[in-house]
Amino acid sequence: MQKKKRNLAPYWLILPSLLYLALFFTYPMARAIALSVWDDEAVLPLRAEANLESVESGRLHQGTQVEILGQQGNLLTDTLGDETNLLTELWFNVSGQDVDGENITGWIIETRLRVREEAEDGTPLLGTIRRRLGSNADPLTTVYAEPGESAAEIGKVEASAEMQIVEVATLEVWYQIRGEEEGQTVEGWAPSRFIQVFGDEVSGRIDRGTTGEFTLGFFEKMWNDRFFGPAVRTTLLLMVIIIPTQFVLAIIMALVIQARLKFNSIFLYIFAIPLGVSDLAVGILFFSIFTQNGLFNSVLQGLGLIDAARPYLTADTRNWIIAAIWLAEVWRATSIVMIIVVSGLQAISDEVLEAAELFGAGLWQRLRYVILPLLRPSLQVALILRTILALQVFAVVIALSGGDVVTVLANETYRQYFEFRNANVASAYALFILAISMISAVFYLRAVRTQQEIAA
Template identity: 65%
Template sequence: MTTEPAAPARTRRTQRQWAPYLLILPSLIYLAIFFAWPMVRAIRLAVWDERALLTLRAEASTGSSTTGALPQGSQVILLDRQSIMAAAADLTGGETLTEVWFRIEGNDPAGSRVEGWTPESRIRVRVTDEQGAPVEGTVRPKLGAAADPLTSLYVDPNETSAVRGKLAGGAVVRISEQATLEVWFQVQGQRDERTLTGWAPSRLLQVYGDGVSGRVDQGDTGQFTTTYIERMLNDRFFRPALSTTLLLMVIIIPVQFILAIIMALVIQARLKFNTVFLSIFAIPLAASDLAVGIVWYSIFTQSGYLNSILQGLGLISASQPYLTADTRHWIIIAVWLAEVWRATAIVMVIVVSGLQAISQEVLEAAEVFGATLWQRVRYVILPLLKPSLQVALILRTILALQVFAVVIALSGGEVVTVLANETYRQYYTLRNMNVAAAYAALILLISMFTAVFYLRMVRSQEEAGP
């Protein structure tokens, strides 16, 4: 009896499930556009100088080969100058030196008709059209016995081009075209003990009064730099801003978490007026940062509610100043109270959602075995709340680093300042985007460091592993 050989097993091709990728694609696009790209741009502004180096060219042209690059601020010697045609955009920036040339037509001393280009300085305009453009003029006579009395006409608007003819002084000419040229200089400078020579446009140079020396005013090529970070570190407001920001984080976050857990437990206890408590606790969520700052300013100002209450109770005889340069500690206390009042509800909402995920059977079992409220909170509720606490800690730390409007409302940003305020000051008041980006990058760095710290320190048993 013969048995047929078994047919080979067919390998099943695993079909790739594209649905999860399609669902997560909008989130990835959102993160790329609104998080990754702005973050890269901010970091680039903080460590990249767009105008650090001036590229030197072998010829007076942007398309010619390079001979080197000089750092911004370098002293240079002017060896030669040349005027070239330039785009309109190149003539608008910096201390651009320009020359205007006219294309003219007239009769030379022999009576022949000649046409060519000559500098504006050699023509006195006599007639203009409706738009103000010159159409007729006369050749200016040259002064000085040694000077050539005739004015040369060139093939191109450049004195290095061929001469097409010459006109005598006083000759009547017709102006057919006008050209604006940019002046380029051949410069020589030092970099890393090397002498570099090349051409550069006048808009990127500062020419001194002697006409033979100058400096690189701005570059056209970027390079990595720590200058802006050093300016931030040397800023007189940096240390106070950093210390105040860290201080606020230390005194705000622990108090908020204790209050948020207590508020969440009150709501979770399902008391008789449970919804009333929730509504009262959530009131600060409806107020903006600036509004909260104004409210607490009205409490602590010299004619505010605090002084009125204390005077009414007979505890003080005269109004006390709280928000002044001499009472800086009171400003910090006011900011602390305002932030605790404003943002504790955010943490409470996260903790309440975490409490609702805890099984009531677990809590009832702990209560049956005689665990007190403190023991249930410490050994049952808090360990099971760790995932929610991670989210709340990260969110609250980021918000603490972004404290801005409350500080402005209570101190004006002068007596007490924070990192967010200095970022705004550098960007808006001082118009220094690079240093502002350095401040923003520092805030981002602290946020990321604290987020990693929380994720490592506050871990559930599943995350911690065996």
Template identity: 50%
Template sequence: MAEQTLSRPAATTGETRAAVPRLRRWVPYLLLAPSVVYLAVFFASPMLQAFGLAFTGTTGRFGLESIRAMLGDDWFWPSVLTTLLLLVVLLPVQFALAVGMGLVVNARLRGSGFWLYVFLLPLGVSELGAGIAWYSIFVQQGWLNTVLQGLGVIDTPVIWLDYRDPVRVVATIVLAEAWRSTSLILIILVSGMRAIPRDYLEAAEVFHAGPWQKLRYVLLPLLRPTIRTALIVRTVLAFEVFATVVALGGTGTDVLATQANRAYTEFQDAHLASAYGLVILVVSLAAVAVILVSLPVRRERGE
């Protein structure tokens, strides 16, 4: 009896030690649980409801009535083309700017920290605020025409926001969005650049690699996972550009987001608005799939 009594604490201690690893396995899931609940309540549930609205008509019957109405809308295909054009032009411009700014910040020169704060300032401006600010620049009596006339470059004000010339309007939207949101890509790229050991760049210098060679053969290959993340985030957000388009393009320029808003506010048709939202989701997923296929990381290539 005494031996059994003495052996109980040791057994209890062993069971406690064995239970600790089991508890540790559940710690990541417990930490992720609040985020999962939040996403399920505020994202997954509304998304499923939107799918239901998109595939039901005004009569409440399940079908493709809303999809047909969307495809029959005269502004549907122009809004799709404008959205894709905005993405195709905006993404390379922002990526090139972000890489250049990231190299300036990562050079660790005197004042590089100051330039980082300067580059991040536009993130504090809302999308609508940026659109209004750039509208004051491109309007006929705005800052740009005033400066160009003062320098003698032009004699009469140029109508930059000519709604009969959608390419020019899209160009102004690209400039406004590039100024406002390039910093988002910059933050991701700088974090990736600072995670790269300096030994790689020093080894490249030993072999007399120039700045362009170090960028092409050292930095960009090592930044592939970071670049992919940055492009995916910016691509998804590019399909949600709304206020800048409204401020600069007005009612003459439409993207999928503005069409979805018009369907809900002007036509008061939640089913049609949900159909536009479904298209935005599908096109976003397709664009993300293209990025994933185009930029595989080393493990995915089996190297």
């Protein structure tokens, strides 16, 4: 019997969807979660000696207060980046004569040698030993076998002695520090780039570490952010006042289109105009309406309701800004809900509506007992979509308030990422928005169910 050949076409068709989910959903989601709960710079390992190959002598967490016990230069082998606390020393490998007139070759720190001659590319070629100032200062300069004052001394040279510069080496300063971790004293060496030294030069703090750990600290920073509370309250307030208004208007607009009146398509085109306007453009449009010289003041003055133009979008008129955002969002996004409702209405059989009308049901009764129950699947989609969009309100808020007088969660996510350069707290904000979206979606799916879903 010939074995039936497996049809692989469905698997090939679903493969692009799986790749899309992996690249544009799963990976970004995993990265966002990792950023919000994993601190890459939480712990700094200390070394027993001033080099990375030395054994670890202990660990201190970021922010720990430390005591500076000493410092030492260590050859810098990696590429210098934008390091805030990095402290380096420049050493010259020189060749000349020592105090006894003998030839000597070794290393001298930059502060003890004045460069007199350079090549065209800036490479130092010749220098002279600087003279020490002060009556008690040693007039001689020490030459070391290796770059760094911890190396062996091989001789001394006099002030003003001429030295040929053979090589240049950059050393990073390492600090010997001592601090407390969980009640235990920890002591060791760490590069200067990870230590913030205070003005007294004998104390400091761990600025950042090199080892990560799980933490809820970024969520704590989000909770304690002074803008978090106002952002949550404003976002929830906008959801409460925008979504019901949009659904009422969307259902009315959809019923007007479904009534098949004369010039019915014109209504659809007019209602759909806001779909072609961007969020920012809508914000700018309504900003121009509510300015002191805008349309709103002109209308009120024309009707004799006010004597002089008033400012409505200021720090003292927060409620007017909320009202302007509400009007802008209702005008901008009601069309999205309307299209979903129109699609749902078109799926309702005309025979059902005619039967309800035949049995004496008026418009309100048909709407309440026939149309809305049959529209529940469409309403579920519209509610979930509109709630997500309400949580993402950003450009309109920025255009109307600048993001300071009135702020929302999306604006605080942007503020943390762009202004404060804190991707971890920004990810915590993003996950908080996601959590609200998921909770509201589950609520809508449970609250707005069809008879078949309730029976199941």
